[in-house]
Amino acid sequence: MATDGEPEFVHRTRACLCVLCGLPAAGKSSLSRTVCLSASRSGWRAAVVHYDELIPDQAFHAREPEEQTEWKLHRHAVLQCIEEFLKNPKMSLELPGGCRIEGSAWEGCIRSLLDPPLGDQAPLLFLLDDNFYYPSMRYEVYQLARKYSLGFCQVHVECRLESCISRNNNRPHPVPTEVIVAMEKRLVRPNPKKNQWEAKSVSVNATGNVSECDVQNVLELIGSALSDPLSPVEDDTEQKEADRQKCAASVVHQADQACRRLVSEAMKKARENGVSSEHMRSLAAQLNQSKVQFLQNVRKHFLQEAPFIREEDADVEHAVKRAVGLFDRDIEEILSGIMTVKDQSGMATQSNDNGIY
Ligand SMILES: *[C@@H]1O[C@H](CO)[C@@H](O)[C@H](O)[C@H]1NC(C)=O
Ligand SMILES: *[C@@H]1O[C@H](CO)[C@@H](O)[C@H](O)[C@H]1NC(C)=O
Numbered sequence: 001m002a003t004d005g006e007p008e009f010v011h012r013t014r015a016c017l018c019v020l021c022g023l024p025a026a027g028k029s030s031l032s033r034t035v036c037l038s039a040s041r042s043g044w045r046a047a048v049v050h051y052d053e054l055i056p057d058q059a060f061h062a063r064e065p066e067e068q069t070e071w072k073l074h075r076h077a078v079l080q081c082i083e084e085f086l087k088n089p090k091m092s093l094e095l096p097g098g099c100r101i102e103g104s105a106w107e108g109c110i111r112s113l114l115d116p117p118l119g120d121q122a123p124l125l126f127l128l129d130d131n132f133y134y135p136s137m138r139y140e141v142y143q144l145a146r147k148y149s150l151g152f153c154q155v156h157v158e159c160r161l162e163s164c165i166s167r168n169n170n171r172p173h174p175v176p177t178e179v180i181v182a183m184e185k186r187l188v189r190p191n192p193k194k195n196q197w198e199a200k201s202v203s204v205n206a207t208g209n210v211s212e213c214d215v216q217n218v219l220e221l222i223g224s225a226l227s228d229p230l231s232p233v234e235d236d237t238e239q240k241e242a243d244r245q246k247c248a249a250s251v252v253h254q255a256d257q258a259c260r261r262l263v264s265e266a267m268k269k270a271r272e273n274g275v276s277s278e279h280m281r282s283l284a285a286q287l288n289q290s291k292v293q294f295l296q297n298v299r300k301h302f303l304q305e306a307p308f309i310r311e312e313d314a315d316v317e318h319a320v321k322r323a324v325g326l327f328d329r330d331i332e333e334i335l336s337g338i339m340t341v342k343d344q345s346g347m348a349t350q351s352n353d354n355g356i357y
């Protein structure tokens with residue numbers, strides 16, 4: 001019986017998680033079927049994990065980038081099912097209660113793995129067929145592979161936007177064209193040069209018919225991933241990611257401190273210039289609102305990008321300086337707005353000689 005920390009499986013079978021990413025109708029499913037067939041012929045136990053079939057329609061339509069939460073929960077449920085299979089193949093047909101994926105589709109997906117003509121020692125291959133347009137989505141699969149010391153590789157199925165749209169329109173249940181166009185803008189392709197964890201990636205041009213040579217390349221990539229599984233101990237990707245998250249938090253914190261100083265300097269200057277208390281209240285509210293919004297943007301940008309950018313690009317000091325420079329311009333605009341109102345209302349004015357700006 002497999003225990004949670006140390007599944008039996010890991011000690012007796014080689015396995016690989018292969019991510020296929022690309023736009024809708026790029027040709028991922030067709031390529032994954034071809035690869036699955038070839039893999040089976042070479043004696044591997046192979047299955048295509050076809051997200052469109054596993055995940056109910058409702059979530060599929062919520063797949064527009066703006067409505068990702070529901071989709072994210074479903075993606076996690078798929079990975080959980082794969083994990084259950086890795087821990088205890090025989091039990092994995094019964095989905096856990098409240099599981100968000102289609103039971104019959106999951107059964108279809110793994111049935112051939114459970115009753116293989118080649119015995120359960122044969123290498124195991126999961127081909128994950130979804131759009132995976134953000135690195136963070138693919139990274140979730142990488143983490144699962146690491147946890148169980150599996151092989152991991154990625155195939156970017158490339159296809160011209162116009163071809164995807166026209167193929168999609170010929171399907172019985174097309175995805176709205178806007179979804180494909182929006183996804184094309186967001187898609188960040190695997191970048192093995194930049195990201196160590198994406199080292200085993202290939203790109204396949206599926207604009208026309210995929211060549212036999214491309215299929216061979218994919219099979220070789222999978223073979224190489226199978227014989228070079230990830231190691232939870234030696235790889236420090238997670239630690240690096242944690243460091244970058246910390247770095248992003250630090251940028252936001254330092255930017256917050258600097259913004260507070262700028263706000264109080266601006267208030268002081270306005271007071272010295274004889275701005276009325278009514279206008280001072282309005283100024284305080286405007287500056288505060290501007291600061292809150294500004295820090296939200298800084299935080300959002302960094303938390304989104306930090307885990308996937310190179311360390312040398314994540315220079316805290318530089319980032320804070322640049323961010324605060326932008327906020328300084330906002331303040332100047334707000335302040336000059338208030339000063340103008342004050343001047344027009346005929347109050348005492350003072351020349352701008354205190355040297356802050
Ligand atoms: C992909 O293939 C199509 C034809 O099948 C070709 O027109 C296009 O230039 C190729 N794209 C790349 C990036 O090689
Ligand atoms: C692509 O494959 C189909 C079916 O195998 C064939 O009819 C078609 O001529 C091929 N197209 C090209 C450009 O090779």
Ligand SMILES: *[C@@H]1O[C@H](CO)[C@@H](O)[C@H](O)[C@H]1NC(C)=O
Nearest residue numbers: 284285287288289290292293
């Ligand atoms: C600043 O604005 C935020 C939200 O807009 C509000 O919660 C906070 O109380 C305000 N702080 C001050 C000092 O006005």
